[in-house]
Amino acid sequence: MSRSVRTRPEGSGRALSEAYDTALLDLDGVVYAGGNAIEHAVESLDRARAGGMHLAYVTNNALRTPDAVAAHLTELGVPADAGDVITSAQAVARLISEQVPEGSRVLVVGGEGLRVALRERGLVPVESADDDPAAVVQGYGGPELPWGRFAEASYAVARGVPWFASNTDLTIPSGRGIAPGNGAAVEVVRIATGAEPQVAGKPLPPMHRETILRTGARRPLVVGDRLDTDIEGAFNGDVDSLLVLTGVTDGAQLLAAPPQHRPTYVDADLRGLLAGQPEVAEADGRGFCCGGWTATAGAERLELEGEGEALDGLRALCAAAWTAAGDGVCELDGGKALARLGL
Numbered sequence: 001m002s003r004s005v006r007t008r009p010e011g012s013g014r015a016l017s018e019a020y021d022t023a024l025l026d027l028d029g030v031v032y033a034g035g036n037a038i039e040h041a042v043e044s045l046d047r048a049r050a051g052g053m054h055l056a057y058v059t060n061n062a063l064r065t066p067d068a069v070a071a072h073l074t075e076l077g078v079p080a081d082a083g084d085v086i087t088s089a090q091a092v093a094r095l096i097s098e099q100v101p102e103g104s105r106v107l108v109v110g111g112e113g114l115r116v117a118l119r120e121r122g123l124v125p126v127e128s129a130d131d132d133p134a135a136v137v138q139g140y141g142g143p144e145l146p147w148g149r150f151a152e153a154s155y156a157v158a159r160g161v162p163w164f165a166s167n168t169d170l171t172i173p174s175g176r177g178i179a180p181g182n183g184a185a186v187e188v189v190r191i192a193t194g195a196e197p198q199v200a201g202k203p204l205p206p207m208h209r210e211t212i213l214r215t216g217a218r219r220p221l222v223v224g225d226r227l228d229t230d231i232e233g234a235f236n237g238d239v240d241s242l243l244v245l246t247g248v249t250d251g252a253q254l255l256a257a258p259p260q261h262r263p264t265y266v267d268a269d270l271r272g273l274l275a276g277q278p279e280v281a282e283a284d285g286r287g288f289c290c291g292g293w294t295a296t297a298g299a300e301r302l303e304l305e306g307e308g309e310a311l312d313g314l315r316a317l318c319a320a321a322w323t324a325a326g327d328g329v330c331e332l333d334g335g336k337a338l339a340r341l342g343l
Contacts, residue, residue: 003238005327006262008288008319011279016242016265016272017048022217023273024086027059027069028173029225029247030270032076038246042077044270053273055084056215058222060201060229062089062139062166062182063111083214088166088201089139091210093117095200096164100134107131107156109149109185110139114166129155138189138197139166140182150185154192163189167201169229173248203233212237223273225249227261240264242272251314251343255302255321255334262322266315278312280319288319297324297332304337313341 012019025031031041049055057069057080064072066085073080093114096106102122107129108114114137115125126133129152136156141149157163168183186197200206212220220239224230225247234241243249243263254266265277283289287296287303291312296303297320304313317337321330 005259005322006264007323007326008280009266009315010240010264010277012265012277014276015051015274016221016277017051017053017274020053020219020221020240022054022056022215022220023048024056024058024211024215024217024220024222026222026224026226026230026247027057027061030223030244031057031073031078033173033246035072037076037078038269040269040271041246044273045078048270048273054215054217055080056086056211056217057084058086058202058207058211060088060167060169060182060207061172062087062092062113062117062201063142065113065116066090068113086207086211086214087113087117088207089113089117090120090214091207092137092139092164092166092200093121093123094210095198095206096135096137096162097121097123099162104134105131107133107136107152107161108139109145109153109189110137110141110166110182111145114139128152129159129161133161135162135164137164137166138182138186140172141185143179145185150188150192153189157189157193157195163193163195163197165197165199165201167207168197168199169201202229203231203236205236208233208237208239223270227253227257227263231257231263232260234263235260242267244269244272246270251317251338251341252334254314255317255338256325256329256331257322258325258329259327262318266311266318268311278315280315288316288323290316290319295320295337297321297330301333301335302330302337304340310341310343313337314343317341
């Protein structure tokens, strides 16, 4: 049975930290940015945890080990253990282990996070295509990854060795701006070989499966800032999601979201975990209302009337845009309405 198309953000009469047993939190753009905690993140997570919500941190970055990620979170004031961290390295290591015998050699193009995850699955990391690998795996290896690593991967893949990638994010945020991510590195090997890797990370099912296996979540809530990884990953896993506006997604992108990129809830930051969510209702056949705002879809643009909290206006606009788009993408101009909200 096909699932229904989401046409508006949902409301919740209970705080999300009470309505869901586990928050599956993205890191960069949600908990921290450029290595520093995002405003309201530390205290919001502390209160959610104190109220009984399990917090798990889910990242596509395969470079750092869970121990390193947990140590960084703890330094920021968010106490975490390695078991609270799920990485795309772990997801791809499990995927490989299900297709090659235990003890197999795996050619690694990436960092320590990948090597630790492979050893956890009983696999042996190697460095050369001449080491007779049973698989090749690529993960983000940092800015100092030697060019020769791509050559080693290409030699092995060209010989028919199965090829895996932790994730295919084309970019990764850094303290100096946007840098090439693992997806860009994967393209190097793809161009050299013409092959296609099996991919584990968000938004694909292997990452969601790894997360559920490691957390035991029964009613999880995915919390993220990216539509094409976090929110689409929740869609693919058939679980609810909260988009926070502390990262890369802006109002225009949200209004134009296709069905797989439409979050269940929208909030400014992680304080959204601690509160209920307002209802978005039909306004007597003339659009959608939330708080003091009413949004409608005109012939060429989205219209917004009323006053109140900017987020309520954005939620109403989402309903007007997504309903107009159906299972497609809204092409109506929302610029004037968003400017009125300061978004």
